[in-house]
Amino acid sequence: MKKNAVLAIAGATGLVGNEMISILNESKMQFGQVRLLASENSKGEIYSVCGEEVAVEVLDEMSFDGVDYALFATDAELSKQYVPVAVKAGAVAIDNSSHFRMQEGIPLVVPEVNPDSIGDNKIIANPNCSTIQLVPVLHAIRSVSSLKRVVVSTYQSVSGAGKGGLDELWEQTRDILNMKEVKSEAFAHQIAFNCIPQIDVILEDGYSKEEYKIINESRKILSLPELAITATAVRVPVLHAHAESVNIELHDEVSLEDLCSVLLDAPGIELHADHSDYPMQISSASDDMIHVGRIRRDRSLKCGFDLWIVADNIRKGAALNAVQILERLA
Amino acid sequence: MKKNAVLAIAGATGLVGNEMISILNESKMQFGQVRLLASENSKGEIYSVCGEEVAVEVLDEMSFDGVDYALFATDAELSKQYVPVAVKAGAVAIDNSSHFRMQEGIPLVVPEVNPDSIGDNKIIANPNCSTIQLVPVLHAIRSVSSLKRVVVSTYQSVSGAGKGGLDELWEQTRDILNMKEVKSEAFAHQIAFNCIPQIDVILEDGYSKEEYKIINESRKILSLPELAITATAVRVPVLHAHAESVNIELHDEVSLEDLCSVLLDAPGIELHADHSDYPMQISSASDDMIHVGRIRRDRSLKCGFDLWIVADNIRKGAALNAVQILERLA
Numbered sequence: 316m317k318k319n320a321v322l323a324i325a326g327a328t329g330l331v332g333n334e335m336i337s338i339l340n341e342s343k344m345q346f347g348q349v350r351l352l353a354s355e356n357s358k359g360e361i362y363s364v365c366g367e368e369v370a371v372e373v374l375d376e377m378s379f380d381g382v383d384y385a386l387f388a389t390d391a392e393l394s395k396q397y398v399p400v401a402v403k404a405g406a407v408a409i410d411n412s413s414h415f416r417m418q419e420g421i422p423l424v425v426p427e428v429n430p431d432s433i434g435d436n437k438i439i440a441n442p443n444c445s446t447i448q449l450v451p452v453l454h455a456i457r458s459v460s461s462l463k464r465v466v467v468s469t470y471q472s473v474s475g476a477g478k479g480g481l482d483e484l485w486e487q488t489r490d491i492l493n494m495k496e497v498k499s500e501a502f503a504h505q506i507a508f509n510c511i512p513q514i515d516v517i518l519e520d521g522y523s524k525e526e527y528k529i530i531n532e533s534r535k536i537l538s539l540p541e542l543a544i545t546a547t548a549v550r551v552p553v554l555h556a557h558a559e560s561v562n563i564e565l566h567d568e569v570s571l572e573d574l575c576s577v578l579l580d581a582p583g584i585e586l587h588a589d590h591s592d593y594p595m596q597i598s599s600a601s602d603d604m605i606h607v608g609r610i611r612r613d614r615s616l617k618c619g620f621d622l623w624i625v626a627d628n629i630r631k632g633a634a635l636n637a638v639q640i641l642e643r644l645a
Numbered sequence: 646m647k648k649n650a651v652l653a654i655a656g657a658t659g660l661v662g663n664e665m666i667s668i669l670n671e672s673k674m675q676f677g678q679v680r681l682l683a684s685e686n687s688k689g690e691i692y693s694v695c696g697e698e699v700a701v702e703v704l705d706e707m708s709f710d711g712v713d714y715a716l717f718a719t720d721a722e723l724s725k726q727y728v729p730v731a732v733k734a735g736a737v738a739i740d741n742s743s744h745f746r747m748q749e750g751i752p753l754v755v756p757e758v759n760p761d762s763i764g765d766n767k768i769i770a771n772p773n774c775s776t777i778q779l780v781p782v783l784h785a786i787r788s789v790s791s792l793k794r795v796v797v798s799t800y801q802s803v804s805g806a807g808k809g810g811l812d813e814l815w816e817q818t819r820d821i822l823n824m825k826e827v828k829s830e831a832f833a834h835q836i837a838f839n840c841i842p843q844i845d846v847i848l849e850d851g852y853s854k855e856e857y858k859i860i861n862e863s864r865k866i867l868s869l870p871e872l873a874i875t876a877t878a879v880r881v882p883v884l885h886a887h888a889e890s891v892n893i894e895l896h897d898e899v900s901l902e903d904l905c906s907v908l909l910d911a912p913g914i915e916l917h918a919d920h921s922d923y924p925m926q927i928s929s930a931s932d933d934m935i936h937v938g939r940i941r942r943d944r945s946l947k948c949g950f951d952l953w954i955v956a957d958n959i960r961k962g963a964a965l966n967a968v969q970i971l972e973r974l975a
Contacts, residue, residue: 464945468798468890470840470879484838489822492815508814508884509927510800512939512953517920521941521951543945547890547953549800552882554838560798560877560890590847597839609842611851615794615873621851623842623877 319347321381322641323406325374325397326388327351328360330477331411334634335386336364344642352378379404384644386637387411402437407644409439409637413524416440416532423535426639427451427583439640442536443528444632445469445548445557448605448624450536452561455581456574457537460567460618464543467529470551470558471514472596475628476501484552506552514548523548555600557628564619571612574620578607583631586610594625602627603635649677651711652971653736655704655727656718657681658690660807661741664964665716666694674972682708709734714974716967717741732767737974739769739967743854746770746862753865756969757781757913769970772866773858774962775799775878775887778935778954780866782891785911786904787867790897790948794873797859800881800888801844802926805958806831814882836882844878853878885930887958894949901942904950908937913961916940924955932957933965 326332332353339349340363349364352374360371372378374393379385379401387394387401387410394412401408415421415438422432423440428450433439442450453462473480479501487497487507497505504511514525522530525548534542578586587594587608594606609623626632652669656662662683669679670693679694682704690701702708704723709715709731717724717731717740724742731738745751745768752762753770758780763769772780783792803810809831817827817837827835834841844855852860855878864872881888908916917924917938924936939953956962 466796466892468877470800470881485822488818492819492822504925505927508882509925510881510883510888511925512888512890512923513921519920521920521939545892545943545945545949545951547798547892547939547951549888549890551800551840552838553840558840558842558879560842560879562796562875562877562892590849590851591843593842595834595839595841597835609851609877613875615875619875621875621877 320383321348321350322346323350323352323379323382323385323401324388325352325378325385326393327362328353328357328371329388330474330629331633332388334629335388335638336362338630338634338638339365342638342642350378350382376400379406382406384641385409386641388634398438407437407439409441409640411441411633411637413443413528416442417535423532424640425450425536425636426643427581428454428536429538430643433640433643441633441637441640442532443525444475444628445471445525445529445559446532446536447632447636448557448626448628449529449559449561450533451581451583451605452578452607452622452624453533453537453563455577455584456563456565458577459573460565460569462539462542463564463566465564466562467544467546468560469529469546469548470553470560470596471548472553472555472557472628473501473506473550474555475514475550475557481554484554502550506550508552510552511550512547514550553596555627555629556596556625557632558596559624561622561624562613562619563622564616568618571610571620575610578610593623596625599625600627601630603631605631650713651678651680652676653680653682653709653712653715653731654718655682655708655715656723657692658683658687658701659718660804660959661963662718664959665718665968666692668960668964668968669695672968672972680708680712706730709736712736714971715739716971718964728768737767737769739771739970741771741963741967743773743858746772747865753862754970755780755866755966756973757911758784758866759868760973763970763973771963771967771970772862773855774805774958775801775855775859775889776862776866777962777966778887778956778958779859779889779891780863781911781913781935782908782937782952782954783863783867783893785907785914786893786895788907789903790895790899792869792872793894793896795894796892797874797876798890799859799876799878800883800890800926801878802883802885802887802958803831803836803880804885805844805880805887811884814884832880836880838882840882841880842877844880883926885957885959886926886955887962888926889954891952891954892943892949893952894946898948901940901950905940908940923953926955929955930957931960933961935961
């Protein structure tokens with residue numbers, strides 16, 4: 316990395332932006348300057364970043380002058396507007412929004428899987444949280460057999476909808492315990508004591524955009540454009556971390572022992588091989604690992620497995636992935 | 646049904662027993678006498694059943710003398726002990742526990758699917774709740790194509806663990822909001838704001854007993870002993886009703902329209918064909934129907950579909966199924 320480089324974090328005051336700051340503070344990365352950019356609402360808030368006290372500035376067209384690296388923890392609209400501004404100013408941008416992910420020529424990177432695709436691109440896209448925790452597992456498994464088909468059902472926490480999602484689950488829960496009427500704003504329906512089988516917009520063919528993110532982003536990151544994969548994305552009344560029930564069919568005969576062995580060795584993955592020691596959302600929050608448990612042979616297939624994957628969607632599934640991309644921009 | 650028949654309900658004071666009483670009260674069924682049987686704890690509690698005030702008696706070896714029909718809403722141990730007593734006393738027993746379900750010669754019945762298997766058997770087994778809401782859907786679909794493979798991931802409410810499960814979710818939720826320590830008794834781990842990927846015991850091969858119930862009971866009810874089916878059973882912090890994310894592969898080419906058409910006509914099923922009008926647990930509680938939504942073509946298969954099935958596990962998935970079997974014992 317360039318000495319005395321200038322780093323900007325756009326959307327620094329959201330859940331993902333905050334977590335990026337935490338990870339940078341835990342790391343040994345040093346910058347000449349860090350700029351924190353957000354909306355007018357957060358202007359002047361002070362964060363401690365890499366040993367300096369930094370005041371939040373308002374994100375605007377001039378924010379990226381002199382910036383070398385820009386982490387975007389913004390939504391698709393803001394990324395669409397400001398990533399090109401950052402690049403024009405000479406920065407390399409790592410964008411957490413969905414806007415650039417599926418664009419041809421833009422690498423979509425999970426460092427455990429396809430770090431080489433970073434190359435000398437000026438825009439690098441960070442995948443969706445539910446993709447980031449799935450793809451390293453599929454990547455490890457394909458080292459012992461090519462993938463025939465993948466079926467995913469998700470159990471996604473409200474933190475995926477940002478601070479508004481967290482607040483809504485708390486408030487609805489409190490209102491229900493106090494027998495008050497429940498109001499829904501962050502979600503289309505009551506999420507407290509309920510599962511909502513919709514994340515993002517549902518398209519005409521019946522899939523939601525979140526489901527297509529899992530499908531299409533996995534294909535792109537794994538360079539398997541024809542991978543047979545389907546997904547059902549469900550929001551559950553859990554605060555932090557996403558879980559996924561995943562059924563994987565393989566082309567070759569692979570033993571459970573061999574599968575466990577590659578998962579044990581895979582970077583970023585912690586295998587819970589003991590059946591009773593399964594990972595859960597409450598035990599995986601604020602954690603850097605992708606936890607895999609409940610792994611067992613699916614006897615309905617010649618060779619297939621069921622497994623249960625859990626990771627903190629904000630930390631591992633967004634912020635850490637982006638910071639690890641930044642670390643590789645030598 | 647025999648005139649002036651005597652009906653006994655064993656385990657009448659549990660969630661399923663209570664719901665059986667509610668359904669009998671809503672029905673036009675008449676009995677000469679109804680006996681409510683439970684443990685010493687509930688002795689003397691008064692319930693209104695079919696127009697009579699009935700005091701709960703203690704379940705014992707003499708409880709079934711003169712009884713024609715016995716509904717068992719008891720656990721496997723109690724059913725193992727008392728169902729033979731009821732049969733010896735001349736009763737036909739409908740048992741909701743797992744004890745007899747997989748025994749050869751004992752019919753396992755979902756009235757929408759295999760009513761004829763009731764025959765003149767003296768013991769009829771009521772399937773597991775998560776099976777009851779799945780099998781009518783599979784049965785309707787196989788009228789247009791034989792089933793090639795089924796992958797199920799469940800989102801099961803705490804009511805499946807009885808009153809203790811409901812109390813535990815409430816109490817843990819209240820304790821967390823009050824920043825108190827959480828105690829787990831009904832479940833192995835904290836269920837409030839968490840998903841637990843274990844229901845019933847996990848066996849040596851990695852499947853849980855609940856998952857095997859879904860697999861083996863579906864095969865038996867559908868008379869498809871070789872059906873390729875796998876399941877992952879997960880407890881979610883929801884009070885009532887179970888949801889299931891189901892992927893179905895078919896042998897023949899079937900259009901989405903044809904699939905919707907058979908589901909629209911199927912007894913006991915309510916199809917939510919509009920993508921935005923999906924069923925949820927909060928909207929399906931206390932309901933008699935199996936709700937099917939989010940139905941869409943799985944493009945990773947030559948012919949396959951993803952769907953989302955929701956039903957009240959206590960009412961539809963246990964009590965109503967048992968009472969409908971009782972109604973057929975003409």
